[in-house]
Amino acid sequence: MAIAARPTQDFVQIKEVRDGIVMLLDGSLASVILVSSVNLSLKSYDEQQATLMQFQNFLNSLDFSIQIVIQSRRYDIRPYILTLENRVREQQEPLLRIQTQEYIEFIRTFTEQVNIMRKSFYVVIPYSPAILGGKKGFFANLLPSFGKSGTGDEPLKDFEEQRTQLEQRVGVVEQGLSRLGVRSVQLGTQEIIELFYRTFNPGETTSEAKSVSAPNA
Numbered sequence: 111m112a113i114a115a116r117p118t119q120d121f122v123q124i125k126e127v128r129d130g131i132v133m134l135l136d137g138s139l140a141s142v143i144l145v146s147s148v149n150l151s152l153k154s155y156d157e158q159q160a161t162l163m164q165f166q167n168f169l170n171s172l173d174f175s176i177q178i179v180i181q182s183r184r185y186d187i188r189p190y191i192l193t194l195e196n197r198v199r200e201q202q203e204p205l206l207r208i209q210t211q212e213y214i215e216f217i218r219t220f221t222e223q224v225n226i227m228r229k230s231f232y233v234v235i236p237y238s239p240a241i242l243g244g245k246k247g248f249f250a251n252l253l254p255s256f257g258k259s260g261t262g263d264e265p266l267k268d269f270e271e272q273r274t275q276l277e278q279r280v281g282v283v284e285q286g287l288s289r290l291g292v293r294s295v296q297l298g299t300q301e302i303i304e305l306f307y308r309t310f311n312p313g314e315t316t317s318e319a320k321s322v323s324a325p326n327a
Contacts, residue, residue, distance in 0.1 A: 177234040
């Protein structure tokens, strides 16, 4: 007897993504920021130690948890090859056309032998509302008539209040990373959806899911 495969949604604890905020099934929220990297190997020993000390101080200054996520994906070289091929067709100088074609073949051969990886760095900032803040407490469940009135505006009001608290945490993290020389940008709704799509569909390329570019300097 064949067992029907369960959909991916059954294993994902995400309820929805609203206004760049990830809403989980347990009522908690989370924001995702894309951050740049720091190449410690290009720094002197003293600079490396200073950077590590600053990062330690940044972590110690937080009174809430964060999650640091690193994703490695094989770089899709096909758009770059297509650009070079277009230049070959547009090139009028025979010598440059030959050199460009040889360069294309070199890139193809090299990428077939070596996996060119692209790393993306994210910081996930969670927020879990207090029991008395966004949910009815024990006594409110026993005595619903003394609870909140059912105007229909409470869920939206609660979401806005919780988002304000979450945005404050995001600001603290962004400021701390800025002091480390790390650039950051908060992902919007579409970017978060694309991020989760690529996470659960690792075989897809940028033609199926538009990649999220790093923040500009």
